[in-house]
Amino acid sequence: MRISAAQRAENENRIRAAMDRLLRGEIPPGGKCDVKTLASEAAVDRTAFYGNRPYALLRLEFERRAQALQDAGEIPDRREAQIVRLKAANNRLKDRLEQSEQRNDELSEFRAQALARLAAQHEEIVRLREAAAGTNRVARLPAARTASTVIGPCS
Template sequence: MASERHAQAEARIQAAMEQLLGGDIPEGLRCDIKSLSTLSGVPRATLYRTYPHLKQEFEQRLGRVRETGGEPDPRITQVDRLKGEVARLRGRIARMNQELTEAEAFRTTALSRLAAQHEEIVSLRRELSDATAGGLRMVPPR
């Protein structure tokens, strides 16, 4: 009877191991020992005490998967991808803010120059009108 329960628990642990390493990870769980014990229905202390060979096998297989550049948990892969995308977008926002600052500085400079040119034109027109009002004639251009 005890050996039958032992064999059933071992089979459940093996099935949970295959499920987790296969990427079929239920919501709220991860690809780790705690999730392995939860999914198999075997208490974690029992897994450490009675089935250390299965725990070690799981850790070795998980390590091999990660060494080959894979990740059994697709959510971790997605999180890593999204972190990269967030970093790229933050860089893009920083560049756009820099461009906006430069455009605002250019606008301020351009408006200042336009105002100065306008004042110069008004001043020249005033001088011209004063000169023609005093009886001076303009020399026609050749």
């Protein structure tokens, strides 16, 4: 079915108005900032936006403007913006988790080395005590005095 020039101009005006609304972020519930939503908002058949159809140039303009907004860091579709934000947060959390796991591995390795050193030191102390107990030439020191016996009673 052919449309008149007036109908085509009216459709183009509706498409441009819908395009402006979508790119401002006024996206209807259940919609996206895409050609399908543009067509439904403008009450135009979606197939008219593809190939050599009448509104293919408007689709290209819409996609170009949407890409320019995304390149500028603005995402008109709140849902898409939320997805981008959540992906970035997810990546930050993955990085933090990886750093935490690496730190835990380092601390576990340090703990194992410390325990091994303590065990070796303990074995050396036990060996030296046994060697000292077997000889009579080692003199034992008197027990350490507490601070109250050294200073004396308070007056």
